[in-house]
Amino acid sequence: MIALLLILVPLVTGFATFFLKNDRTARAWALFASVATLAVVITGLTICKNDASCLSYSANWMSLLNSSFTVKLDGMGQLLCLLNAVAYPIVMLATWKTSYKKAHNFYALMLLAQAGMMGVFLAMDALLFYFAWELALIPMYFLCSQWGGEKRIAVTFKFFVYTFLGSLLMLIGILFVYSHTPLQSFSIEQFYNAKLTVGEEQIVFWLMFVAFAIKMPIFPFHTWQPDTYEQSPTATTMILSGVMVKMGVFALLRWLLPVVPIAAFQWGDVVTSMAVIGMIYASLIAIRQDDLKRLVAYSSIAHIGLMAAAIFSENNSSVQGAMIQMFNHGINIIGLWIVVEIIERQFGTRKISDLGGLAQKAPAMAILLVIVALANIALPLTNAFPGEFLMFNGIFNSGVTQYSKLFTVLAGLSIILSAVYTLNMIRKVFYGNTNELTASAVDISLNEKIALAIIVGIICWFGICPQSLLNLANDTSNFILEKANVLPLLKK
Amino acid sequence: MENVLQIVYWIPLLPLIGFLINGLGRNYLSKGLTSIIGSGTILAAFAMSIWVFLHVKEGGGYVAHYFDFISVGKLVIPFEFKVDELSSLFLLIITGVGFLIHLYSTAYMHEEKPAHFARYFSYLNLFVFSMLLLVMGANFVIMFIGWEGVGLCSYLLIGYWFKNQEYNKAANKAFIMNRIGDLAFLIAIFWIISKLNTVSYDEVFTAASLAKFSATDLTAITLLLFVGATGKSAQIPLYTWLPDAMAGPTPVSALIHAATMVTAGIYMIARSNLLYSMAPFTMNLVAIIGLATALLAATIAMKQNDIKKVLAYSTVSQLGFMFLALGTGAYVAAVFHVMTHAFFKALLFLGSGSVIHAMGGDQDIRNMGGLSGKLKITFITFLIGCIAIAGIPPFSGFFSKDAILLSAYIKSPIFYGIALFTALLTAFYMFRLFFVSFTGTFRGTEEQKHHLHESPWAMTLPLIILAVLSIIGGFVGVPEVISHGGDKLTAFLSPVIPVHEGHEVSASTEYMLMGLSTGLVLVMIIAAWFIYRKYSAKENTGLAKVLEHKWYVDEFYEAIIVKPLHKLGGFLNNVIERSVVDGLVNGVGKAVNYGSRQLRLLQSGQVGSYVLLMVLSMVLIFVLQFFLRK
């Protein structure tokens, strides 16, 4: 029931928002709706924690195709639904002062995208998964193309075609697996038991992997991302980078590793190499960015690359690390975007070289940003540290590759590089003397302060007690690894 | 019954509370309140540390387990503290010296605005918290948390005056160089996990003594840990951040960049001495790097004109000595030197702070001279510090340095020779600094001369206490030859650092070594007196100029690492990203576009041509079908 509500609440409230003609009402309604969704998630995590019937829901959908509307809130789903539900109120709060043309449409589309993402995280049926995947994409397309920056049309076109291409490949992959399931069904158990030869697994692997790699994105499928982040309205960018790209990481874990374990094992080294190269590549590029949004975008590519590398290391430490990192990275990057949004709204520019000395004028913002930025570079006692620690540990101790030490060292370089670009950004934007532009800067307003304070609270709490997140991830991780473990198969 | 030491978590918690109060209330607290909270929490922590120390001395160490920080599969990383002989000694140093420096800061930073004053104290408290975490952690991960935490505080405090971009750059440099070392530390942790699935000291060391590690593993782990230590403790090749770190306020230099944080590397190696003792290759490397750093930094210190820069290079050099001790197996000597160094180097830094305070912020010794008249207490205490660092008996530096020199001698006479030479350089440049700034005539402006004054009690009191400690601090480690049972430190630390029955040198050799070093040091001091008694600034040439420019190491790093990386980033951004990767993606789009434009030509609009095509294709299909069916 909870799982169904998680989709229905944003969906229904989202459609309702279309009819609210008053901008202020629409905004308040959207905030209310997102808080309601959060309440549902929290109910699911507390009251219904051990009640399986409460967490899942199933209904007939397309029985001819053996596809049903089956949704379930499992451990990994809980993590990501929580992220999705936490992200929305924060985003709404932080962008409270931003006014959009036709705000009711804007908020309606945002909520619909949330419903789509919830669907992705909850779906236990491949067709439903695909359906939700697209449902999340389409509102994003409109959000970027209607409310974006100057070059929005070209950029969103690229974004849409690129991701849509991925989606279609994924659909082919899904149908291929579908035709090889024992009962000709789209249900996830059937997918896990699909009878595929090694050659077929490889085809399916690449069809689906490309879709997920584009979504995440990992090198070299990433070029839509910096442009899209740059051109989208910031609220959309927050959702895109905070929650939506996690769909790709999530899908790797739920729909790729357990479905085609042998191909994933065989191509693991290639994928990990891509991810590791991408990490260094993106970090080096980030050092040279002068645009705040692009800097954060490239930093995100580096972090996502680490998650991909960790997932393909296929052990308990790395997979659980990746799972909690999905949550934590989402929170942290939203924090960074909030600051970017504030700066852009106040000064009308995102160019790092035009800014400076903000710490004198806006100390609260500076402190909050520094904490978020430190979380972004995974300092201990911030939420990102346990995740990154476990992921690196997993990569180092990976049993599925013989290059684990090399991968760890190369990926580790990004730890150093991330410190370089993050600290340089802080130095250039916040420290030093003010210039003409920033001399009249004012500190952040209450709503932004609350939003950032919530984020900092989450950062500190999960930095000290990561175990509560890890407990959520534990069962799913074990389950996936059990399915993905091909070593006994290969020994035969 | 629960061990009383279970409550040791209050020791780091107190500074953390201080940090939170000062940090969150920085706009509301008065300076007085901030000082009381900031220093008071550290004083309370110091009091608890004494209590803990006494307990440990009576009843041995204890591991206090609190909760599981991370627990994944078989890997469990608990949040646990270990108080034993080694950590309780460090607790005393950190909280004791820390408190004195907090006290000193209340006067030194008095001109700051209240909000910034509180910010300063909150950072300082956070630093003490992290440092305590570092030494109290009972496993490598907790140590790493503190390890990165102190790096962060160092970053924050170096860049404390954030309006100056040069300072901020120094802060960034410190953090990033530390991160390089941290990466190696992390990999060492992973390596340990891969073998043992645990990071707790007790289990790791037990496993090591049971030969659970192969020789390769041990060498790799110890080497990686050592690389981590070179970052934090400013050794070759990662030492260049420390002199730049002098951009921070002087008490910070005293606390973080001399007395405590930079000794974290020594603590780490002393803590894992069991592993190191089994890795002879690493040991040799540690000794060589330590020695090389000591020598290099000492030569640079000879020609620096910034009072704090001299002290900074002296710190690097002394840290090199400690690594030499570690590398030659004299762990206790290293810890001993950490302790005495904390006293006299903090004293020297605080003394220099007092001088800078009097000079109105000027740090150039060429503008000083003859300060002894106006700054009596500073003058005397600074002199004590100089004597202590030069190593004249019975000042504290003598005993610890002598222990190091002795172990170097046992290892190899060449090591001893270089170490002794470095020690002589140390004496020389320290007294150069002393004579140039305190004797002769004043060379600064009239305004500065008018401004000269002795500092308030909150600054001189720590100086006096530290001076006393610098004098008597060495008596806990009097060599056995002088007084039997005088080496209390070795006995005290023996549960953590086992005493090795190595080949001893005879008493006469030991006396001879002591006499040699003391005599030569005295000669150096007298030489410095003659050269720098009446100092006047002049341009450096030749080798002196190279030394003044620190062997051009910074420029070298800039040219071979920073610039190429920067260029590579630009190349990737402008060429690869734009033209290759994005070009490929856009190329696909363009190809489709071009293809459809060509195909469009078929669509002529002539009905006849459509029909013809239709018929032709039908015929083609029939023909194909005719030939292909079989």
Added chain:
Amino acid sequence: MPINYYIFLSLALFAIGIVGVLTRRNAIIIFMCIELMLNAVNLLLVAFSKMHHLQLSGSNAVAGSEGQLFVFFIMVVAAAEVSVGLAIIVMLYRNVHSVDVNFLNRLKH
């Protein structure tokens, strides 16, 4: 009568239709040629249907009736096509005062 005659006749009709469609520009004539082709097919269907019926009527009373069914289909479709097609031709004539199909190429633009 053997089936061959029917086949040849319908082939001839069909070929005439094709040639007509390909060579003529008058829309009405093209139209008639299309009808001719359709009817050639109809003829063939009926012929085959009858043939099958004769061969299989012993076992199946309605054998071969599918072919005749299809003829009706085609006639209905053809009728619909005529109504739409003629309407297009009328519109074409109104616009360009000609029923030459080559004028239709302006639909391209």
